[in-house]
Amino acid sequence: MSDWILQTTALCRHYRRGPQTVRAVDGIDLGIGRGESLALVGASGSGKSTLLNLLGGLDTPTSGTIVFEGTNLSALNRRELAGYRARRVGMVFQSFNLISHHSALRNVEMALLFNDTPRRERRARAIDILERLGLADRMDHRPGDLSGGEQQRVAIARALVKHPDILFADEPTGNLDQDNAVQIGGILSTLNAEGVTIILATHDMTLAGRVARRIVRLDYGRLAGNSAHGIEDGDTR
Amino acid sequence: MTFHDLVTNSTGNLRRMKLRSILTITGVVIAIATFVAMLSFGAGMQENISAEFEKFGLLNTLQVYPPRAEDNTDSAGTRVLLDQQTIRTFAAIPGVRLVYPFDDFNVTVRAGDSTVSTRAQSLPVAAVQTPLYSKILAGTVFTADTSDEIVISDDLLESIGVTDPDSVLGECLIVSVKVTCLDSGIVNAVRELPKRLRDRLSGVWRDSLSYPKFWADVGRAEGGAALSRFIDGYLNHRELVSDTLRVGGVLEGRRHGRSKIEPVVLPAGTAARFRSSGFSDDPTDIMAAIANGTLFTAAGGDGGKEYPQVTVDLDPNVTYEPIRDSIRALGFRTFSYADEFKEMRRFFFFFKLGLSAVGLIALITASLGIVNTMVMSIIERTREIGVLKSLGADDRDIRLLFLAESGMIGSIGAVFGIAVGWLITRVAYLVAYMILQQKDLPPMPFDPFSLPWWLILTAFAFGLVVSLLAGLYPAARASRVDPVEALRSN
Numbered sequence: 001m002s003d004w005i006l007q008t009t010a011l012c013r014h015y016r017r018g019p020q021t022v023r024a025v026d027g028i029d030l031g032i033g034r035g036e037s038l039a040l041v042g043a044s045g046s047g048k049s050t051l052l053n054l055l056g057g058l059d060t061p062t063s064g065t066i067v068f069e070g071t072n073l074s075a076l077n078r079r080e081l082a083g084y085r086a087r088r089v090g091m092v093f094q095s096f097n098l099i100s101h102h103s104a105l106r107n108v109e110m111a112l113l114f115n116d117t118p119r120r121e122r123r124a125r126a127i128d129i130l131e132r133l134g135l136a137d138r139m140d141h142r143p144g145d146l147s148g149g150e151q152q153r154v155a156i157a158r159a160l161v162k163h164p165d166i167l168f169a170d171e172p173t174g175n176l177d178q179d180n181a182v183q184i185g186g187i188l189s190t191l192n193a194e195g196v197t198i199i200l201a202t203h204d205m206t207l208a209g210r211v212a213r214r215i216v217r218l219d220y221g222r223l224a225g226n227s228a229h230g231i232e233d234g235d236t237r
Numbered sequence: 238m239t240f241h242d243l244v245t246n247s248t249g250n251l252r253r254m255k256l257r258s259i260l261t262i263t264g265v266v267i268a269i270a271t272f273v274a275m276l277s278f279g280a281g282m283q284e285n286i287s288a289e290f291e292k293f294g295l296l297n298t299l300q301v302y303p304p305r306a307e308d309n310t311d312s313a314g315t316r317v318l319l320d321q322q323t324i325r326t327f328a329a330i331p332g333v334r335l336v337y338p339f340d341d342f343n344v345t346v347r348a349g350d351s352t353v354s355t356r357a358q359s360l361p362v363a364a365v366q367t368p369l370y371s372k373i374l375a376g377t378v379f380t381a382d383t384s385d386e387i388v389i390s391d392d393l394l395e396s397i398g399v400t401d402p403d404s405v406l407g408e409c410l411i412v413s414v415k416v417t418c419l420d421s422g423i424v425n426a427v428r429e430l431p432k433r434l435r436d437r438l439s440g441v442w443r444d445s446l447s448y449p450k451f452w453a454d455v456g457r458a459e460g461g462a463a464l465s466r467f468i469d470g471y472l473n474h475r476e477l478v479s480d481t482l483r484v485g486g487v488l489e490g491r492r493h494g495r496s497k498i499e500p501v502v503l504p505a506g507t508a509a510r511f512r513s514s515g516f517s518d519d520p521t522d523i524m525a526a527i528a529n530g531t532l533f534t535a536a537g538g539d540g541g542k543e544y545p546q547v548t549v550d551l552d553p554n555v556t557y558e559p560i561r562d563s564i565r566a567l568g569f570r571t572f573s574y575a576d577e578f579k580e581m582r583r584f585f586f587f588f589k590l591g592l593s594a595v596g597l598i599a600l601i602t603a604s605l606g607i608v609n610t611m612v613m614s615i616i617e618r619t620r621e622i623g624v625l626k627s628l629g630a631d632d633r634d635i636r637l638l639f640l641a642e643s644g645m646i647g648s649i650g651a652v653f654g655i656a657v658g659w660l661i662t663r664v665a666y667l668v669a670y671m672i673l674q675q676k677d678l679p680p681m682p683f684d685p686f687s688l689p690w691w692l693i694l695t696a697f698a699f700g701l702v703v704s705l706l707a708g709l710y711p712a713a714r715a716s717r718v719d720p721v722e723a724l725r726s727n
Contacts, residue, residue, distance in 0.1 A: 058627055058720045079631045086629020097624045097724060101253050113238050114629035158628070 004031040004067075005165060005197055006055060011064035013050050013221075024050040026221035027064070032166075032199060037192040039212030040201040047221040048201035049170050055199060056091050056168045057084045069165075086115040090159025094171035096151040098143040104130060104154045105139040111158045129157045133187065149180030156187060166197040173207055185210045238634055243641035250642055251649075254614070261610040262650045264603035269654020269700050272596025273692065274661040279589040281662075281687035286581065293496070294368030295574035299549040299561055300495045301327070302570040317568040319544045327547065330563050332555035337364040338544035340508070341499050347411040351397040357412070357501035359508030367550055369496055375402035376486030383506035387412070387482045390490030393500035402487035412501065413479040414511040425470020426463045433459060478511045495572055496548070600699060603650070604707035607643050611711030615639070615718075622715055623723025632716035639712035640705055647704020651697045655688075658696070662686035 013025040025047045032038055032055075040048045053059040054066060057073060060081075066073040073084065085091075090111070098107045108126035117125070130139050133153045143151050152172060159167055169188065173181035181204070188211045192198045202208050208215050216226040251258040290296050303319040317323075319338075327336045337360060344357040364370070365378045365388065379386045387410070391402065399405055437455060438446075445451045482503070491498045503511075549564070551557055561571050615622070622635055630638075666686060673680055 053721050056627070058724075079633070082626070082629055082631030082634075085627060091627050093627075093724065097620070097627070099621055099624060101249070110625070111628045113242060114625075114631070114634055119239065119241065162629075 003033055005034040006032040007067045009065045012062045013054055014062045023221045028223055035195050035197055037198040037212045039208035039215045040218055041203060041208050041215055042218035046218040048218055052168050052170050052201045056089050057081045088165045090164035090167045092155050092159050092169040092172045094174035096155045098151055098154055100143050103140050103142055104135060107154055108158045108161050111161050115162055125161050129161045133157050148176050149183055152176060152184050166199060169200045171202055173204060243637060246638060247642040247645040251645060257610055261606045261646055264606040265647060265650025265700055266654040266657055268599035268603040269651050269696050270658035270661060271599045273655050273658025273696050275592035275596050276589055276692050277662045277686045277688050279592050280689055280692055281685045283585040284687045285683040290574060290578055292368060296578055297551045297553045300572040301547040301549055301564055304568050319547055320542060324547060327549055330560055332552045332560050333549055334552050335363050335550035337361050337548055339546035340544060344501055345413040348397045353396045356499040357503055358499040359503045359505045361505045370488060372489040374487045374489055376406045378486050379504045382504045384504045385482050386485030388486045388488055388502040389484055390488050390498055390500045392490035405484045408484050409481050411479055412482050413477050416476050416478055422467040422471030426467035600703045604703050607646055607704055607707035611639060611643055611708055615711055615715045619718060619723045619726045622718045623720045626720035636712040636716040639715045640708045643704045643708025644701055647700045651700025655693055655696050659688050
């Protein structure tokens with residue numbers, strides 16, 4: 001497969017913790033196709049979140065490369081990397097990470113603050129996406145007044161409002177009950193069906209199975225295998 | 238991110254931390270209020286003094302004085318005189334609008350039952366219409382040089398026991414001037430001559446009359462005696478010249494300083510009438526006339542009169558320094574209010590600098606409060622910073638967001654500080670007014686506080702700039718927050 005939207009080569013993220021060097025991500029070669037849905041699974045500490053942060057431009061690798069549509073993210077400066085986060089990717093976190101003193105609408109609008117979207121358009125787009133995710137009557141509520149599922153939907157709305165090329169979701173159902181987890185899984189599947197590339201980090205195999213067409217297993221920062229339709233085990237590219 | 242976004246975001250955050258924001262802003266308010274109140278005093282004083290200078294046209298006048306006695310010769314060795322000839326020379330200097338002497342003399346003024354001996358000065362109409370004589374308490378100044386209307390000052394009113402300046406307008410005053418004149422000398426010289434001749438001739442041996450030497454001796458003796466009597470009459474038997482003049486206006490007097498206004502101001506032509514038959518009784522006039530050899534020729538005019546001071550009124554559109562230097566080059570001493578004004582401005586500059594230093598110290602103290610508030614805010618909002626970075630905020634955006642917040646604290650503090658500072662000056666003025674009234678002292682002639690636009694803008698700018706400087710460190714610290722760490726924090 002050559003139509004990779006994102007491709008890593010020998011990607012490493014090592015850091016020191018006291019006298020020890022932690023190899024959170026250790027030599028990962030991975031390609032992600034446009035419109036693909038990929039689940040990174042593995043035990044806690046296997047490097048899923050670190051890899052997601054590297055791919056999402058929140059963290060920088062110790063070595064190796066991440067190429068997004070032909071651009072090496074490792075070579076970008078902090079400002080360019082921020083631009084990548086502002087325009088090309090959306091992120092959803094386990095703990096929602098909504099700004100508690102802003103309304104749901106304002107939280108979603110915030111995602112358009114850093115990519116030069118005109119103010120009036122920001123409001124319209126935020127309303128539109130919240131309505132699509134069934135939060136029309138919750139727009140003026142603060143996160144504290146919303147249920148976990150609603151908060152995560154606001155977080156997804158915030159990630160989607162900038163029309164990203166890739167949606168990263170780090171344990172999106174980790175803090176949700178079964179019903180809400182199913183609902184969020186359904187939303188992610190629908191989005192993928194609409195063409196959004198989704199990279200999901202989870203240890204919930206049910207969610208991974210429901211959302212992802214390819215599952216990549218990590219173990220101590222290394223690829224431990226995958227089960228993808230049409231891609232052989234061990235050949236992650 | 239637009240300016241509007243920064244303002245909305247920062248006001249929202251300040252509103253969220255109400256108590257902390259109010260306390261921090263209060264610190265800035267106190268500092269700016271101190272700054273404004275202090276500088277308002279400096280500005281008010283300077284403004285009022287400048288206004289007085291400008292109102293009286295002092296910046297456009299030069300006072301000229303004769304050289305000191307020891308320096309009073311020019312390059313050719315002749316004395317330099319401040320007389321009519323010199324006045325004409327000054328008037329010919331480009332940029333000079335008017336030149337007039339300070340010509341004062343003793344007068345006696347009778348108003349009703351009161352008789353007061355005081356000083357008068359003569360002024361041409363053009364001079365009395367300059368701003369220097371604009372502080373009119375009642376009526377108007379005279380409009381003709383030979384007018385029978387005079388202007389008196391409030392000092393004269395006080396002397397004759399009048400309190401209401403309007404009450405004397407149109408009143409007639411009898412103004413008298415004692416003058417020495419040739420007539421007094423001649424009358425005194427010839428008055429005893431027939432009797433003396435008769436006495437001398439009555440006891441003389443008749444044959445002596447045929448001796449020419451006898452007549453020569455008589456002529457010498459009587460001539461000498463007649464000259465002595467003439468001088469005695471000229472100097473001591475003075476005539477009292479009186480005229481009835483109407484009060485046209487009342488000015489605020491200035492008995493001291495460089496631009497004196499005497500209690501009685503006469504039109505130049507009217508003053509000349511008093512002296513048409515001689516000099517005033519001012520001995521310096523007579524001595525000057527004797528020294529200049531114009532004792533007789535000067536009588537009844539100003540031809541040989543020397544003046545102690547001459548006022549040169551300048552065109553406000555020309556710079557005064559070249560004119561001042563030209564006059565100095567002629568050997569005269571000059572005094573310029575513009576020179577004084579320059580010195581005064583220099584003084585006020587340092588005065589205001591000192592006052593603003595006090596305000597600045599308060600502002601720096603307040604800025605520490607801002608730093609503390611902002612650092613606390615960063616600690617509390619680390620996760621929020623991480624979220625913003627995950628949404629695409631770069632270091633500059635985060636820096637701007639925090640700088641906007643500290644700038645907002647400074648702006649709000651400055652606006653309220655300016656208002657509070659002004660309020661303090663009003664209270665101070667009111668308290669001063671009440672204390673003066675309580676102590677039966679005259680009220681302040683002017684409001685010593687002023688809030689000009691430059692002060693408002695400076696105070697606002699100081700508040701804003703100091704707050705922004707205070708926000709630099711917290712903003713830089715916020716921008717350096719690692720998003721991954723921040724998102725993990727609680």
